Amino acid sequence: MGNGHSAQDEYLLEAILTNQEAEVSNILTKDSTRVNAPLLNGMTNPICRAAYLGKRNMVALILKHQGDINLKCGGKGNTPLMWSAWRNNVKMVQFLVSQGADIEATNNEGLNALDVAIVRVSYATALFLKKQGLSPKPAEFYEDKLQVKFDVELFIEKLENEEQVHSFNIFYKKIEREEQEWLSKDLVIDPRETWKKWLTRNMNFEEPPMVPREDIPEDNQPHTTFYGKMTCYLNGINPYPPGHKNNPAKTNDTVDALDKSKVKEPDQELGRNREENKEDDLAIEDIK
Structure with a gap:
């Protein structure tokens, strides 16, 4: 782990995880330098881990041993308050603020605890921090x-x-x-994508750029060029507009006879999944 305490660090983390307050107190009493020492190569530390896990008594114990309430950890440099906001743990956020946590502290991305709460859709936490004096930034700031x-x-x-x-x-x-409205449109791969962008996108396994057919000039429709037809077929999309002689039923399996020898069979799965991957701990619960 790079800090000379690998086995001991694992034991300390396990003690925090399992609420062994007496054991944690014993470890920190024997070696006070460990209270604010990084664990797992700086990815966490005792107080950040306890706050992330929502263990208020453990946080209080670490503070009693002179733990730094604003100590940062992880790649983003979040403080215990930010980790609590990340988890939408209002009670932990309230406790940390009552113990003197700096609500205006920012992480490596320039986000404070309120910003983190907004990014994580943690409304209850965001509302509490707003009432503490923090103000949200314009919506555009959070979009990406x-x-x-x-x-x-x-x-x-x-x-x-x-x-x-x-x-x-x-x-x-x-x-x-908006998603339903978007999917209801006649979507095709943008034929204006350059070969360079096409190559880079495929090397990085990125989704193709989809646009409504109506937004493409008539003389640049995907079914009018070999490149346009090829990129559509490779992603399981019919380049022809509904009602066209090559697409009377608006299906995905019509292949122009002229291009059968030039175009690979379409991958019916590539680029079809538009679902967002949500982390397990982002399940939204009603606020009582």
Whole structure:
């Protein structure tokens, strides 16, 4: 682990995880330097781990042993308060603030605890921190930092008004509606994508750029060029518009006879999954 305490560090982490307060106290009493020492090559430390796990008594014990309440850890450099906001643990956030945690501290990405709460759709935590004096940034600031897609503007609007929210579902309705509207369009791969971008995208296993057919000029429709047809076929998409002689039923399996020898069989799975990957600990619960 690089800090000379590998076995001891694992034991300390296990003691924190299993709420062995007496054992943790004994370890820190014997060697006070370990209270703020990094663990797992700096990925965590005693107080960050205890706060992340929501173990308030353990956090209190570590503070009693002169633990630094604003000690950062992890690649993002989150403080215990930020980790608690990340987990939407309002009680832990309240406790840390009551013990003097710096609510204005920022991590390596320039985010404070309120920003972290917003990114994680942790409304209850965000509301508490807002009432402590922090202010949310414009919605645009968070767009590229979201863990899952949601209506950031509505979230911030309700936060600014300090409204109580009883269900997080309201933050997803707009996104779901926009997604349905998008999928209802006649989507094709943008034939304006350059060969260089196409090559880079495929090397990185990235999704193809989809656009509504209606947004593409008539003389650049994907079914009018070999490149346009090829990129569509390779992703299991019919390049021909509905009603075209080569696509009378708007199916995905019509292959122009001229291109059968040039185009590989379409991969029916590639690029078809538009679902967001949500972490297990992001399950949204109603706020009572």
